Amino acid sequence: MYKKCFAIICFFFASDSFAQESNIFKIAFGSCSHQDHLLPIFNNVVTHQPDLFIFLGDNIYGDTNEMDTLKAKYKQLGEKSSYQHLKENVDIIATWDDHDFGWNDAGRNYKYKEESKNIFLDFFEEPKISKRRTHKGIYHSYDYKHSGKTIQIILLDGRTFRDDLKKYGGEFKNDHKYFYKLDYSPHPLSTNPTLLGDEQWRWLENELKKPADVRIIGSGTQFGIEFNGYEAWANFPNEQQKLLNLIKKTKANGVLFISGDVHYAEISKIITPNLYPIYDITSSGLSSTWHFPTPNKNRIEGPIMDNHFGLLSINFGSPKPIIKVEIWDINDNQRIEYTIPLDELTFK
Numbered sequence: 001m002y003k004k005c006f007a008i009i010c011f012f013f014a015s016d017s018f019a020q021e022s023n024i025f026k027i028a029f030g031s032c033s034h035q036d037h038l039l040p041i042f043n044n045v046v047t048h049q050p051d052l053f054i055f056l057g058d059n060i061y062g063d064t065n066e067m068d069t070l071k072a073k074y075k076q077l078g079e080k081s082s083y084q085h086l087k088e089n090v091d092i093i094a095t096w097d098d099h100d101f102g103w104n105d106a107g108r109n110y111k112y113k114e115e116s117k118n119i120f121l122d123f124f125e126e127p128k129i130s131k132r133r134t135h136k137g138i139y140h141s142y143d144y145k146h147s148g149k150t151i152q153i154i155l156l157d158g159r160t161f162r163d164d165l166k167k168y169g170g171e172f173k174n175d176h177k178y179f180y181k182l183d184y185s186p187h188p189l190s191t192n193p194t195l196l197g198d199e200q201w202r203w204l205e206n207e208l209k210k211p212a213d214v215r216i217i218g219s220g221t222q223f224g225i226e227f228n229g230y231e232a233w234a235n236f237p238n239e240q241q242k243l244l245n246l247i248k249k250t251k252a253n254g255v256l257f258i259s260g261d262v263h264y265a266e267i268s269k270i271i272t273p274n275l276y277p278i279y280d281i282t283s284s285g286l287s288s289t290w291h292f293p294t295p296n297k298n299r300i301e302g303p304i305m306d307n308h309f310g311l312l313s314i315n316f317g318s319p320k321p322i323i324k325v326e327i328w329d330i331n332d333n334q335r336i337e338y339t340i341p342l343d344e345l346t347f348k
Contacts, residue, residue: 023317025146027153027216028090030286030309031056031097031260035076037287042082044332045309046089052144053090054153055124056260056283057097057220063104067115070102074123093142094124095155097220097261098231105183105231107162108197117160136160139200141207147316152212154204158220161197165235172229177295182229186237195239204243208252214314214323214342215255223257224268224280228294231261248275253346256323258283258310263290265310265327266302267338276345281325283310302327304335314342 028050033039045053060077062070077083086092098105102116110116117138126132132140137160144151168182187193196204208215217223219233223243227234234240247255257280264285270278280298285307293303307330315322320341327336 023147025151025314026050027052027312028309029054029056029258030283032058032263032284032288033286034288035060035073039080039082039287041286041307041309041330042086046085050090053092054218055094056218057095058099061099062102063099070119095218096120101159107164113160149213149316152215154207155218158195161200162195163193184235186227186235189237192238195236205246208250213254217257219259221261222259222282224270224298225296226298244272251347260284263288264293265304265308266299268298269300270298281310301336301338306330
Protein backbone atom coordinates (compact mmCIF):
# COMPACT_ATOMS: atom_id res chain seq x y z
CA MET A 1 0.00 0.00 0.00
CA TYR A 2 2.73 2.46 1.01
CA LYS A 3 4.79 1.53 -2.05
CA LYS A 4 1.78 2.13 -4.29
CA CYS A 5 1.11 5.57 -2.73
CA PHE A 6 4.79 6.46 -3.01
CA ALA A 7 4.77 5.47 -6.69
CA ILE A 8 1.69 7.64 -7.31
CA ILE A 9 3.32 10.60 -5.55
CA CYS A 10 6.54 10.12 -7.53
CA PHE A 11 4.54 9.91 -10.77
CA PHE A 12 2.68 13.10 -9.85
CA PHE A 13 5.88 15.08 -9.25
CA ALA A 14 7.61 13.60 -12.29
CA SER A 15 4.63 14.45 -14.47
CA ASP A 16 4.52 17.98 -13.05
CA SER A 17 8.25 18.39 -13.68
CA PHE A 18 7.87 17.12 -17.24
CA ALA A 19 4.96 19.50 -17.84
CA GLN A 20 7.06 22.42 -16.64
CA GLU A 21 10.05 21.34 -18.73
CA SER A 22 7.86 20.90 -21.81
CA ASN A 23 6.93 24.58 -21.58
CA ILE A 24 10.58 25.63 -21.82
CA PHE A 25 12.27 26.35 -25.15
CA LYS A 26 16.06 26.34 -24.82
CA ILE A 27 18.41 28.18 -27.17
CA ALA A 28 22.17 27.75 -26.88
CA PHE A 29 24.44 30.19 -28.68
CA GLY A 30 28.04 31.23 -29.07
CA SER A 31 30.73 32.59 -31.37
CA CYS A 32 34.44 32.52 -32.09
CA SER A 33 35.22 28.85 -32.74
CA HIS A 34 38.65 28.43 -34.28
CA GLN A 35 38.88 25.46 -36.61
CA ASP A 36 42.39 24.64 -35.33
CA HIS A 37 41.05 24.06 -31.80
CA LEU A 38 39.46 20.87 -30.48
CA LEU A 39 36.19 22.62 -29.54
CA PRO A 40 35.02 20.26 -26.79
CA ILE A 41 32.52 22.97 -25.78
CA PHE A 42 30.10 21.53 -28.36
CA ASN A 43 29.84 18.39 -26.24
CA ASN A 44 28.93 20.57 -23.24
CA VAL A 45 26.18 22.19 -25.29
CA VAL A 46 24.62 18.83 -26.14
CA THR A 47 24.59 17.87 -22.45
CA HIS A 48 22.20 20.74 -21.76
CA GLN A 49 19.77 19.48 -24.44
CA PRO A 50 18.86 22.77 -26.13
CA ASP A 51 16.23 22.88 -28.85
CA LEU A 52 18.48 25.05 -31.00
CA PHE A 53 22.07 26.26 -31.32
CA ILE A 54 22.87 29.63 -32.92
CA PHE A 55 26.32 30.40 -34.32
CA LEU A 56 26.83 34.17 -34.05
CA GLY A 57 29.89 34.58 -36.22
CA ASP A 58 33.63 33.92 -36.40
CA ASN A 59 32.42 30.36 -36.75
CA ILE A 60 35.78 29.74 -38.40
CA TYR A 61 38.79 32.02 -38.83
CA GLY A 62 39.04 32.26 -42.59
CA ASP A 63 40.85 35.59 -43.12
CA THR A 64 41.61 34.87 -46.73
CA ASN A 65 40.99 35.90 -50.31
CA GLU A 66 41.31 32.27 -51.40
CA MET A 67 37.95 30.54 -51.48
CA ASP A 68 39.54 27.08 -51.52
CA THR A 69 41.20 28.00 -48.22
CA LEU A 70 37.86 29.16 -46.81
CA LYS A 71 36.20 25.89 -47.85
CA ALA A 72 39.02 23.87 -46.31
CA LYS A 73 38.65 25.65 -42.97
CA TYR A 74 34.90 24.99 -42.90
CA LYS A 75 35.65 21.36 -43.74
CA GLN A 76 38.08 21.25 -40.83
CA LEU A 77 35.34 22.45 -38.48
CA GLY A 78 32.76 20.09 -39.91
CA GLU A 79 34.98 17.03 -39.45
CA LYS A 80 35.47 17.56 -35.73
CA SER A 81 33.78 14.86 -33.67
CA SER A 82 32.42 17.48 -31.25
CA TYR A 83 30.82 19.44 -34.09
CA GLN A 84 29.34 16.26 -35.55
CA HIS A 85 27.97 15.41 -32.09
CA LEU A 86 26.33 18.84 -31.92
CA LYS A 87 24.91 18.55 -35.41
CA GLU A 88 23.45 15.11 -34.73
CA ASN A 89 21.64 16.24 -31.58
CA VAL A 90 20.73 19.92 -31.95
CA ASP A 91 19.24 22.02 -34.75
CA ILE A 92 21.77 24.63 -35.94
CA ILE A 93 21.29 28.06 -37.50
CA ALA A 94 23.96 30.69 -38.06
CA THR A 95 25.01 34.15 -39.07
CA TRP A 96 28.54 35.42 -39.63
CA ASP A 97 31.01 38.03 -38.49
CA ASP A 98 34.24 39.24 -40.06
CA HIS A 99 36.57 36.23 -39.85
CA ASP A 100 34.13 33.83 -41.49
CA PHE A 101 32.87 36.56 -43.82
CA GLY A 102 36.40 36.51 -45.12
CA TRP A 103 38.69 39.14 -43.60
CA ASN A 104 39.28 40.84 -40.26
CA ASP A 105 36.92 43.83 -39.76
CA ALA A 106 35.79 43.64 -43.41
CA GLY A 107 32.59 45.16 -44.72
CA ARG A 108 30.88 45.70 -48.05
CA ASN A 109 34.16 46.24 -49.92
CA TYR A 110 35.35 42.68 -49.37
CA LYS A 111 35.72 41.45 -52.95
CA TYR A 112 34.66 37.86 -52.41
CA LYS A 113 31.50 38.33 -50.35
CA GLU A 114 29.26 36.51 -52.85
CA GLU A 115 31.58 33.52 -53.06
CA SER A 116 31.93 33.50 -49.28
CA LYS A 117 28.15 33.64 -48.88
CA ASN A 118 27.66 30.52 -50.99
CA ILE A 119 30.31 28.62 -49.03
CA PHE A 120 28.68 29.66 -45.75
CA LEU A 121 25.19 28.62 -46.87
CA ASP A 122 26.40 25.30 -48.22
CA PHE A 123 28.28 24.45 -45.03
CA PHE A 124 25.26 25.18 -42.83
CA GLU A 125 23.06 23.26 -45.30
CA GLU A 126 20.73 26.12 -46.08
CA PRO A 127 17.94 24.75 -48.31
CA LYS A 128 18.23 25.51 -52.00
CA ILE A 129 14.80 27.20 -51.89
CA SER A 130 15.78 29.46 -48.97
CA LYS A 131 15.28 33.20 -49.44
CA ARG A 132 18.84 33.57 -48.19
CA ARG A 133 20.00 32.31 -51.56
CA THR A 134 17.96 34.84 -53.54
CA HIS A 135 18.83 38.16 -51.87
CA LYS A 136 22.16 39.82 -51.16
CA GLY A 137 23.68 39.04 -47.80
CA ILE A 138 22.68 36.31 -45.36
CA TYR A 139 20.13 38.03 -43.09
CA HIS A 140 17.20 35.74 -42.29
CA SER A 141 14.47 35.05 -39.75
CA TYR A 142 12.98 31.92 -38.26
CA ASP A 143 9.74 31.31 -36.36
CA TYR A 144 9.53 28.59 -33.71
CA LYS A 145 6.19 27.62 -32.20
CA HIS A 146 6.22 26.43 -28.60
CA SER A 147 3.46 26.14 -25.99
CA GLY A 148 1.16 28.06 -28.29
CA LYS A 149 3.64 30.95 -28.48
CA THR A 150 5.87 32.28 -31.26
CA ILE A 151 9.61 32.75 -30.84
CA GLN A 152 11.00 34.84 -33.69
CA ILE A 153 14.73 34.68 -34.30
CA ILE A 154 16.17 37.42 -36.50
CA LEU A 155 19.74 36.94 -37.69
CA LEU A 156 21.33 40.12 -38.98
CA ASP A 157 24.12 40.48 -41.52
CA GLY A 158 26.50 43.17 -40.29
CA ARG A 159 29.06 42.64 -43.06
CA THR A 160 27.67 42.54 -46.57
CA PHE A 161 26.31 46.11 -46.60
CA ARG A 162 28.44 47.78 -43.91
CA ASP A 163 30.35 50.95 -44.80
CA ASP A 164 33.98 51.30 -43.79
CA LEU A 165 34.89 51.90 -40.17
CA LYS A 166 36.36 55.25 -39.13
CA LYS A 167 40.00 54.94 -38.15
CA TYR A 168 40.86 56.19 -34.68
CA GLY A 169 42.04 59.79 -34.78
CA GLY A 170 43.14 60.43 -31.20
CA GLU A 171 39.83 61.84 -29.94
CA PHE A 172 40.00 59.94 -26.62
CA LYS A 173 43.71 60.22 -25.82
CA ASN A 174 42.98 61.95 -22.50
CA ASP A 175 40.34 59.45 -21.40
CA HIS A 176 42.18 57.17 -18.98
CA LYS A 177 39.64 54.37 -19.11
CA TYR A 178 41.09 53.46 -22.51
CA PHE A 179 44.28 51.83 -21.28
CA TYR A 180 44.74 50.04 -24.60
CA LYS A 181 45.23 51.03 -28.23
CA LEU A 182 41.98 52.07 -29.93
CA ASP A 183 41.45 50.96 -33.53
CA TYR A 184 38.36 52.97 -34.46
CA SER A 185 36.29 56.05 -33.61
CA PRO A 186 32.52 56.46 -33.80
CA HIS A 187 31.24 57.93 -37.03
CA PRO A 188 30.09 61.51 -36.33
CA LEU A 189 26.37 61.95 -35.76
CA SER A 190 26.40 64.45 -38.63
CA THR A 191 27.22 61.67 -41.10
CA ASN A 192 25.06 58.74 -42.15
CA PRO A 193 27.13 55.63 -42.93
CA THR A 194 25.21 52.38 -42.91
CA LEU A 195 25.77 49.13 -41.09
CA LEU A 196 22.80 47.13 -42.38
CA GLY A 197 22.04 48.79 -45.72
CA ASP A 198 18.69 49.99 -47.05
CA GLU A 199 17.46 46.59 -48.22
CA GLN A 200 18.13 44.91 -44.89
CA TRP A 201 16.58 47.82 -42.95
CA ARG A 202 13.33 47.50 -44.95
CA TRP A 203 13.28 43.76 -44.35
CA LEU A 204 13.93 44.22 -40.63
CA GLU A 205 11.06 46.66 -40.23
CA ASN A 206 8.69 44.16 -41.82
CA GLU A 207 9.97 41.41 -39.53
CA LEU A 208 9.41 43.50 -36.40
CA LYS A 209 5.82 44.13 -37.48
CA LYS A 210 5.06 40.40 -37.49
CA PRO A 211 3.32 38.95 -34.41
CA ALA A 212 5.65 37.23 -31.95
CA ASP A 213 5.90 36.68 -28.21
CA VAL A 214 9.71 36.72 -28.02
CA ARG A 215 12.07 38.24 -30.58
CA ILE A 216 15.74 37.32 -30.42
CA ILE A 217 17.96 39.44 -32.65
CA GLY A 218 21.35 37.89 -33.38
CA SER A 219 24.24 40.20 -34.28
CA GLY A 220 27.85 39.30 -34.97
CA THR A 221 29.06 42.40 -33.14
CA GLN A 222 27.79 43.77 -29.83
CA PHE A 223 24.72 45.97 -29.88
CA GLY A 224 24.37 47.06 -26.27
CA ILE A 225 27.84 48.23 -25.25
CA GLU A 226 29.31 51.71 -25.07
CA PHE A 227 32.05 52.75 -27.49
CA ASN A 228 35.25 50.78 -26.86
CA GLY A 229 37.48 51.51 -29.86
CA TYR A 230 36.94 48.09 -31.42
CA GLU A 231 34.12 46.89 -33.66
CA ALA A 232 30.57 47.34 -32.33
CA TRP A 233 27.30 49.04 -33.17
CA ALA A 234 28.62 51.98 -31.12
CA ASN A 235 30.88 52.84 -34.08
CA PHE A 236 27.67 53.58 -36.00
CA PRO A 237 25.69 55.57 -33.41
CA ASN A 238 23.08 56.66 -35.95
CA GLU A 239 22.43 53.05 -36.91
CA GLN A 240 22.26 51.96 -33.28
CA GLN A 241 19.72 54.68 -32.52
CA LYS A 242 17.85 53.85 -35.73
CA LEU A 243 17.29 50.30 -34.51
CA LEU A 244 16.08 51.49 -31.10
CA ASN A 245 13.72 53.89 -32.88
CA LEU A 246 12.51 51.09 -35.14
CA ILE A 247 11.56 48.96 -32.14
CA LYS A 248 9.57 51.93 -30.84
CA LYS A 249 8.00 52.64 -34.22
CA THR A 250 6.84 49.05 -34.77
CA LYS A 251 5.84 48.55 -31.10
CA ALA A 252 7.68 45.24 -31.25
CA ASN A 253 7.47 43.56 -27.85
CA GLY A 254 9.86 40.94 -26.54
CA VAL A 255 13.10 42.09 -28.23
CA LEU A 256 16.33 40.65 -26.84
CA PHE A 257 19.77 40.81 -28.50
CA ILE A 258 22.45 38.12 -28.55
CA SER A 259 25.93 38.88 -29.88
CA GLY A 260 29.51 37.67 -30.14
CA ASP A 261 32.94 38.83 -31.36
CA VAL A 262 34.86 39.94 -28.25
CA HIS A 263 36.07 36.63 -26.73
CA TYR A 264 34.32 37.02 -23.40
CA ALA A 265 30.77 36.91 -22.04
CA GLU A 266 28.72 39.73 -20.56
CA ILE A 267 25.21 41.10 -20.35
CA SER A 268 24.63 44.73 -21.34
CA LYS A 269 21.47 46.74 -20.73
CA ILE A 270 20.38 49.89 -22.54
CA ILE A 271 17.86 52.22 -20.92
CA THR A 272 16.40 54.73 -23.34
CA PRO A 273 13.26 56.94 -23.17
CA ASN A 274 9.91 55.48 -24.22
CA LEU A 275 11.29 51.97 -24.64
CA TYR A 276 11.54 48.96 -22.37
CA PRO A 277 15.07 47.82 -21.34
CA ILE A 278 17.11 46.42 -24.21
CA TYR A 279 19.36 43.55 -23.18
CA ASP A 280 22.34 42.29 -25.17
CA ILE A 281 23.75 38.92 -24.09
CA THR A 282 27.23 38.41 -25.47
CA SER A 283 28.61 34.89 -25.72
CA SER A 284 31.99 34.86 -27.37
CA GLY A 285 34.73 32.37 -26.94
CA LEU A 286 33.66 28.86 -27.88
CA SER A 287 37.41 28.34 -28.18
CA SER A 288 38.98 31.81 -28.56
CA THR A 289 40.14 33.95 -25.62
CA TRP A 290 41.11 37.57 -24.96
CA HIS A 291 43.33 39.34 -22.42
CA PHE A 292 40.92 41.86 -20.92
CA PRO A 293 37.35 43.20 -21.11
CA THR A 294 36.88 46.69 -22.47
CA PRO A 295 35.07 49.46 -20.55
CA ASN A 296 31.30 49.11 -20.76
CA LYS A 297 29.05 51.30 -18.62
CA ASN A 298 26.08 49.19 -19.78
CA ARG A 299 27.50 45.94 -18.37
CA ILE A 300 25.31 44.38 -15.68
CA GLU A 301 26.80 40.86 -15.60
CA GLY A 302 30.25 39.49 -16.40
CA PRO A 303 32.76 39.52 -17.87
CA ILE A 304 33.50 35.80 -18.14
CA MET A 305 36.88 35.31 -19.78
CA ASP A 306 36.93 31.49 -19.99
CA ASN A 307 35.59 29.55 -22.97
CA HIS A 308 31.84 29.19 -22.67
CA PHE A 309 28.46 29.16 -24.40
CA GLY A 310 25.24 31.05 -23.74
CA LEU A 311 21.87 29.52 -22.95
CA LEU A 312 18.40 31.08 -23.02
CA SER A 313 15.56 29.14 -21.40
CA ILE A 314 12.23 30.66 -22.37
CA ASN A 315 9.65 29.44 -19.87
CA PHE A 316 6.07 29.97 -20.96
CA GLY A 317 4.75 27.63 -18.25
CA SER A 318 5.46 29.72 -15.18
CA PRO A 319 2.70 32.03 -13.86
CA LYS A 320 4.71 34.92 -15.31
CA PRO A 321 6.73 33.82 -18.36
CA ILE A 322 10.46 34.40 -17.98
CA ILE A 323 13.67 34.20 -19.96
CA LYS A 324 16.51 32.68 -17.96
CA VAL A 325 19.92 33.74 -19.27
CA GLU A 326 22.90 31.55 -18.44
CA ILE A 327 26.59 31.35 -19.30
CA TRP A 328 28.18 27.91 -18.91
CA ASP A 329 31.96 27.58 -19.07
CA ILE A 330 34.16 24.89 -20.58
CA ASN A 331 34.18 22.99 -17.24
CA ASP A 332 30.36 23.00 -17.24
CA ASN A 333 30.19 25.51 -14.41
CA GLN A 334 27.33 27.99 -14.49
CA ARG A 335 29.00 31.41 -14.41
CA ILE A 336 26.03 33.71 -14.97
CA GLU A 337 22.33 33.31 -14.26
CA TYR A 338 20.04 36.26 -14.88
CA THR A 339 16.25 36.21 -15.15
CA ILE A 340 14.29 38.57 -17.38
CA PRO A 341 10.51 38.61 -16.87
CA LEU A 342 8.93 38.59 -20.29
CA ASP A 343 6.50 41.33 -19.28
CA GLU A 344 9.52 43.60 -18.73
CA LEU A 345 10.08 43.54 -22.51
CA THR A 346 6.78 45.17 -23.38
CA PHE A 347 5.44 48.62 -24.13
CA LYS A 348 3.33 49.73 -21.19
